[in-house]
Amino acid sequence: MACALGRHHQLRGGPCTAASIRQADGSAAVSVPPPPEPGGVLGRPLRRREDRRLLMGQGRFLDDIAAPPGCLHAVFVRSPHPHARIGGIDSDAARGVAGVVAVLTGRELNALVAPLRMAPPIEGLLPMEMPVLPVEAARLVGDPVALVLAETRIAAEDAAELVQVAWDPLPAIASIAQAKEAAALVDPAVPGNRVSHQVFATQGLDAAFARADRVVETRFGQHRQTHVPMEPRGVLAIWDAGREHLTMRVGTQAPHPYRSAVAARLGLKEFQITVDSPEMGGGFGQKIIPLREDLCLAAASRLLNRPVRWRETRGENLTAAMMAREEIVTTRAAVSADGRLLGLTCAIEADFGAWAFFPANYMARVVAMILPGPYRVKEYGYDVQVWLTNKCPAGPMRAPMAVTSWIMEGTMDAIARELDLDPLDVRRINSIADADLPFITATGERYDALTPRATLDAAADTLGYDALRAQQAQKRETLLGIGLCTVVESTTYGSAFYRSAGIPGSGHEVATVRVEPSGAVIASCGLMGSGQGYETTLAQAAAAGLGAAFDDLVIQIGNSDIAPYGMGSRGSRGAAAGGGALYMAGQRLKAKVLAIAAAMLDLNSADGLDLREGRVLRQVEGAWADTGLTLAQVARTAHLDPLRLPPGMEPGLHTVLAFDPPAMTYTNSTHACAVEIEPATGALRILRYVVAEDSGTRINPLVVEGQTHGATAMGLSGAMMEHAAYGEDGQALAGSFMDYALARAADLPDFTLSHHDTPNPRTPAGIKGMAEGGTMGGIGALMNAVNDALAQTGAHLESQPATPARIWAALQAAKDKA
Known part of the structure; x- marks a missing residue:
């Protein structure tokens, strides 16, 4: 979820001209300003401002905030069973531990916190309701059922072990197959355990399959993963009884929606809550909304009128925070003899876990909507089913649609194998070309300024595709595989997208920019960073829009009392929504600055004036000349000498701008890798890895490069080794890093990156966003390379992770079959 800006267009004739666009849903036009002159702060590879304090150990994370006087420490009592009735909770022994102040269960806390009801009006989606703590039954291992509060963390931990719960184990559902067949229900309100079902098909789909030369069916299984942020979750809740005000110090990606949710659940008004987000050691989607522990602490602080803090353990994070990714997908491709894709269907079954923090259809339906990806698929249909199981609830994780690219690209490889064609040729013949743009997909999504053919050719050439194919044909002791x-x-997820998907919500972002009398510039928006470098990239966007010097501008984010209400950081929207809003706000304020400057220079209008690096320039005989006037001088006049302002102009220099981006903005890239497999052991090694990407206009190339590296590493790690495994009895099997493997530096290759950027014509400065594509590409390229290698033996791996043990088992199965 990062920022990506950087390709420039020459701006001639004045600083404030704008293009007018119409939203994808046909709503009112939005004025989108063009990029500034080349050579400015936009696109400059500046080092991140944040890094100095972080590298010196002077960051301010939640644990760096000293506990207020009287602060209590919280520990949760959690279910050891995947499914069990709660017969009763005996906390007498726990209350007797020295320092214990309270033991709260669902019966006390549910009276203070309203249940979360997830029931958007979507056809085929059943409503679900979740109390802040369960009272009748726990639905997963790690389900919180009681809260212990004590003067010290040690006392709270000791007391939590003494809380006695009368468990009555119930049958557990640990897989989609069990959910379909079991008489037991995860949620009594969801008959048959299927919580969501949606279907879609174009009118000509059946005809496309009827005229196909071949129908190729392929199956994909993506395994359950979890976010594993470097810093687990935590909360410090402080209730001020005198002011009737709650302060939540918490790492959250979306401070304002988080505040609104807490206010609604606790029956407070939003002005009674301040959400203050300090440094955050990673989020990846796990820290968007208030989860149950957050709400418990807020209610406990209000009930006891004392500050309360909680720090999640790594085991809690791995088993009970939130998970993602578990899907089974089958595609059927109708193709001609030369590999042209005539029609496509996909059937998706997703494991949603036990409770609903998000609409149950959300992630799986987005996968289905965008599945055709870079290919000309006119006839398309999907069937999406979402099932409940006794597992940790599902939610968005960096690239919640991560499986999409592997499904589509794996289908292209299957077509090539079935027809004995080269996988690169099959992709080229089906790829969307420049002449196809703007392209409307079968599901109604609009593609602007995409370059999938260019990135495909660039990645293949850089990888040395032809040479590798030649090597692969030679006799080798190891198996060589190539993955594309x-x-x-x-990206962006504008409000029109949510409406078309039937999901309540807005995709707009709000920015404020103000110039103080000294010329110092303070800018803000509703995002919150968790490692993306927002303090740098957002400052570049605002400075570029205004024409201020980068060092004179600061970004203030993360505090709901300071920043304007925005939708937060998620879905790679930081650049197009947040950066775009700041850029446009800067442009708006720049117009006022130049109007004041014109008056100060005794000019009739601001035509021919511009503001760059904090200095007012004037165009004279086709060249820009320094007028000697600075932003600081203009600001001093605006604030302290308002009688010198043009007639009717308000004093001061400040602006607020709200921007609702296009329904969806798309960016593209091609990942290509070569792998080597040792047949005797299944050991996998990545030999070479290439990424060719089109990120649109890049704010900061260094940050874009880092985001691509990090996202790709996350995808590769997930595809190779991460697995939030459960036993057939529903027991969580990956409660520590001994069981949940993460890729280390030595497990990952060097990345070769190239850029083929085209600005988007419908977003400010051509911004696109790009921070989740690396995860998608890493998964798809790795799995396709593995299966390309295995295909030489007749083996195939249809489900992740591609561990040596699973690769070896696939090789043995192929050998036995042969």
Whole structure:
């Protein structure tokens, strides 16, 4: 979820001209300003401002905030069973531990916190309701059922072990197959355990399959993963009884929606809550909304009128925070003899876990909507089913649509194998070309300024595709595999997208920019960073829009009392929504600055004036000349000498701008990798890895490069080794890093990156966003390379992770079959 800006267009004739666009849903036009002159702060590879304090150990994370006087420490009592009735909770022994102040259960806390009801009006989606703590039954291992509060963390931990729960184990559902067949229900309100079902098909789909030369069916299984942020979750809740005000110090990606949710659940008004987000050691989607522990602490602080803090353990984070990714997908491709894709269907079954923090159809339906990716698929249909199981609830994780690219690209490889064609040729013949743009997909999504054919060719050439194919044909002791994966990544998620998907919500972002009398510039928006470098990249966007010097501008984010209400950081929207809003706000304020400057220079209008690096320039005989006037001088006049302002102009220099981006903005990239497999052991090694990407206009190339590296590493780690495994009895099997493996530096290759950027014509400065495509591409390229290697033996791995043990088992199965 990062920022990506950087390709420039020459601006001639004045600083404030704008293009007018119409939203994808046909709503009112939005004025989108063009990029500034080349050579400015936009696109400059500046080092991140944040890094100095972080590298010196002077960051301010939640644990760096000293506990207020009287602060209590919280520990949760959690279910050891995947499914069990709660017969009763005996806390007498726990209350007797020295320092214990309270033991609260669902019966006390549910009276203070309203249940979360997830029931958007979507056809085929059943409503679900979740109390802040369960009273009748726990639905997963790690389900919180009681809260212990004590003067010290040690006392709270000791007391939590003494809380006695009368468990009555119930049958547990640990897989989609069990959910379909079991008489037991995860949620009594969801008959048959299927919580969501949606279907879609174009009118000509059946005809496309009827005229196909071949129908190729392929199956994909993506395994359950979890976010594993470097810093687990935590909360410090402080209730001020005198002011009737709650302060939540918490790492959250979306401070304002988080505040609104807490206010609604606790029956407070939003002005009674301040959300203050300090430094955050990673989020990846796990820290967007208030989860149950957050709400318990807020209610406990209010009930006891004392500050309360909680720090999640790594085991809690791995088993009970939130998970993602578990899907089973089958595609059927109708193709001609030369590999042209005539029609496509996909059937998706997703494991949603036990409770609903988000609409149950959300992630799986987005996968289905964007599945055709970079290919000309006119006839398309999907069937999406979401099932409940006794597992940790599902939610968005960096690239919640991550499986999409592997499904589509794996299908292209299957077509090539079935027809004995080269996988690269099959992709080229089906790829969307420049002449196809703007392209409307079968599901109604609009592609602007995409370059999938260009990135495909660039990645293949850089990888040395032809030479590797020649090597692969030679006799070798190891298996050589080549994987290609072209990604079309969805970003921005404007309000029109949510409406078309039937999901309540807004995709707009709000920015404020103000110039103080000294010329210092303070800018803000509703995002919150968790490692993306927002203090740098957002400052570049605002400075570029205004024409201020980068060092004179600061970004203030993360505090709901300071920043304007925005939708937060998620879905790679930071650049197009947040950066775009700041850029446009800067442009708006720049117009006022230049109007004041014109008056100060005794000019009739601001035509021919511009503000760059904090200095007012004037165009004279086709060249820009320094007028000697600075932003600081203009600001001093605006604030302290308002009688010198043009007639009717308000004093001061400040602006607020709200921007609702296009329904969806898309960016693209192609990942290509070569792998080597040792047949005797299944050991996997990545030999070479290439990424060719089109990130649109890049704010900061260094940050874009870092985001691509990090996202790709996350995708590769997930595809190779991460697995939030459960036993057939529903027991969580990955409660520590001994069981949940993460890729280390030595497990990952060097990345070769190239850029083929095209600005988007419908977003400010051509911004696209790009921080989740690396995860999608890493998964698809790795799995396709593994299966390309295994295909030489007749083996195939249809589900992740591609561990040596699973690769070896696939090789043995192929050998036995042969």
